[in-house]
Amino acid sequence: MNILIKNGHIIDPANKIDEKLDILVSDGKIAKLGKPGSLAGNGARVIDAAGKIVVPGLIDMHVHLREPGFEYKETIATGTAAARAGGFTSVCSMPNTNPVNDCRSVTEFIISQAAKEAAARVFPIGAITKGSKGEELAEMGELHQAGCVAISDDGKPVMNAAIMRRAMEYSKIFDLAVISHCEDASLSAKGVMNEGFVSTELGLRGIPAAAEDVMTARDIALAGLTGCRLHIAHVSTAGSVRLIREAKQRGVKVTAETCPHYFTLTDEAARGYNTMAKMNPPLRTAEDVAAIKQGLKDGTIDVIATDHAPHGMDEKSVEFDYAPFGIVGLETALGLTFKLVQEGTLALSEAVRKLSMNPSEILKLNKGSLASGADADITIIDPNVEWTVDAAQFISKSKNTPFNGWKLKGRAVQTMVGGKI
């Protein structure tokens, strides 16, 4: 079936396109781009995208789909449906499932489940160490062959520097990026929120910014030593931004992501013991938020990812200390990123790049482009629609968001995966 997307404003950073064009989609691929009205549809289904922005399908490289093991929080089916509702055509699933995705059979299960039920493309990320215990390397070769696009012990820092070094060296065989959750567990200890004035007032145990910074510094040093491609997950501190910026200037192969909550909220959101504002790394201070925005602006931070971490309402309706870390993000990420565009922090094309082309390049997904011949993964965005976040309406199984009730401007109105609407 052919689809003609007409009169949209195309933003495709990979091909340096930022103008009004029509797109013809044929057999799940992008057939052709042309001046408005220049493409013959030949009976194609027509989508009028006038006033809309048409971009390569968004890619979220940091998602917890929870299946296998925690299907009450999310499944591959519901997580990818939520992704699609938020404008994402591809998601990368973190390995902290049960069992951990540390071997071929788990990867294959995820891929086969996705083939049956997923509404968006699923790219699994394998574990760095067996069981993500930080002790022995996982069978990276098998994970790679089975379809993993990167390795990470996300949620659990690899505390042993020697093991991390060997993982980074070994990953080079397969040219896999190593995604590091930077947290020194001895410094974060039993902390539940950012260490600072707010934690002092609330009487909650703090996680100092240094817990992230020392690990970022360590892993940058190890990336320098090994020549591995290091990707720093969910950057939350000004210190990490500084370290990554300096490392990039020296030519270390390091990339980085942050999440919408780290450029939108501060630790003030935890007041009232709001467990919806509990995540790891924790929300930091206004200075950190400013540094992260600067890092996004100057290219230090390559990617905006969600760290979509669904949890059941019962799990979050407890004492702050006992609530699990994490919030959902797939259905709010685009609207929150648009706030950066609206306030002038990011050009629209830069925002699109960080949500599509850059994650594709880091993970070698061969996505994030509207070139003819590419898979027709396309997101159509209405940049002017104003809407109110209503967690009850989320497609995701879980509703744990600190943004409920927020008014946002800009939303995906159509998400096409492989030419399918």
Place this chain on the structure above:
Amino acid sequence: MSLSSKDLLGIKGMTVDEIKLILDTAATFKDVSEREIKKVPTLRGKTVINLFYEASTRTRTSFELAGKRLSADVINISPSSSSVVKGETLLDTARNIEAMKSDIIIIRHSCSGAPEFLSTRLKSSVINAGDGFHEHPTQALLDMFTIREKLGRLDNITVAIVGDIMHSRVARSNIYGLTTMGAEVRVCGPATMIPAGIEKLGARVYYDMDEAVKGADVVMMLRLQLERQAAGLFPGVREYAGLYGLNRTRLDRAEKKVVVMHPGPVNRGVEIASDVADNQSVILDQVTNGVAVRMAVMFLLSGGAKAEA
């Protein structure tokens, strides 16, 4: 006048008038405990639940006596004897208690914010009897009551709080209360036990205890949790007692009529020397006043106004 809130969760945000109201009401209730028949009918027919998730003898007993001297029905629930061991959530436990028509739930919990969590979900009045490192409002109220009793005022005095400030809900509640009432508050302890940004609460930070007690009208000692040594917060009891213990020599640097306080239980010879604790402290007055202050709080939260007391 009466209290504006249905709950007492903390001292933070309380006005001078509210604190004065509680202290003045407590003064009228103190007399009840001195009578031969230590009981008034004020809360007859009311049900008070002591929900203690953390071990406590002094505070739990104090609340229990306060309730009983007001003629309320008081029930004690502690984790070992309750459904907590069966994995019931705090919210479910509290809702079940409320379903039996409780009027006041007094909660102590190791998690900061547990009382606030309940207060927003229950109709009963919630009294915070100490939550994590957050607040212990009735302790601060009884401390202020005791200081006012001894010194005649709370404004224009200097109070030195010494010890593990980081992990102390007593310190936080007292900082809020005393600064609101016009006192100067100093906090003193090893740098490992001073939490980030505490000076923003209006307290001055001292690492040198001799400096901290110099000219102080009140020295409030905090209990040292000995297990903090394993976490690297102090090198040993001997050094701690030397640097941050209250002894006779150090006490001589304070004002002549200095009031020495401790919320208990005391580590004798660690944070306070026995002869200071026994001969020059108001520790037992604090305990006596605790009952009166808690009677006042329960009375006022039940809708009582000062004039009726």
